[in-house]
Amino acid sequence: MIQVTRRSVLVGLATAVAPLPALAASGAIQSPEERLEAAVxxxxxxxxxxxxxxxxxxxQQYSHYVFVGVKTPPKPVEWTGPGFYEVEWKRPNGKLCRPIFWxxxxxxxxxxxxxxxxxxxWKGRLETTVKLKPEAIRIICKEDHAYTVMHS
Incomplete structure (x- = not known):
């Protein structure tokens, strides 16, 4: 049977709560803002x-939260049957857009x-119809809920 002493518990807690090595290497006592900046x-x-x-x-850093992220393009999905899809499409004027099409x-x-x-x-009624070549678009995702949103 292993004996758990008060000292072993305190040593375990101290090592678990130890600061990040990069932050501890600086040596000087840092303010919370400096530690947060180093962590970000x-x-x-x-x-x-x-x-x-x-x-x-x-x-994005504010007083109540920090967001750190990398913008990566979404992975395209395959067409799985008729439905609402969000697509990436270059308009005839050259502008890239991401509409939701049926x-x-x-x-x-x-x-x-x-x-x-x-x-x-628009509100359940056909507005326009366009022919799109498969190589001209990239299907981002299928919008299963778009039908109920657009028809309610």
Missing amino acids: SAVADILREMNPAHTGVEI LDRAQYKTVPGYYYRAETR
Whole structure:
């Protein structure tokens, strides 16, 4: 049987609550603001190391919270049947946008292949229909709840 003494518990607590090595190496007593700044900087460095292709680390720091993140593009998903999809699409004027379309797949009648018939709806009514080539868009996600939101 292992004996747990008061001293072993206190030593265990002291090692568990020990400051980060980077913060302890400075030697001088730091204010809470200085320790927070050092911790945020350390987290930003770790995120840059984990995501070398995306060097832009976004830091939002306020008195009641800190956000540190890396903006990475969402991974595209496959078309799984007719429905509302959020797509990344470059408009004819060259502007990149991310609309939500009702996408349906249609086969070309004269050549092999398919295209997407993209419909925009407003309050349940068909607004416009656009033909989109599969290589011209990137499907971000399927919006299962969009049907109920757009028709209510």
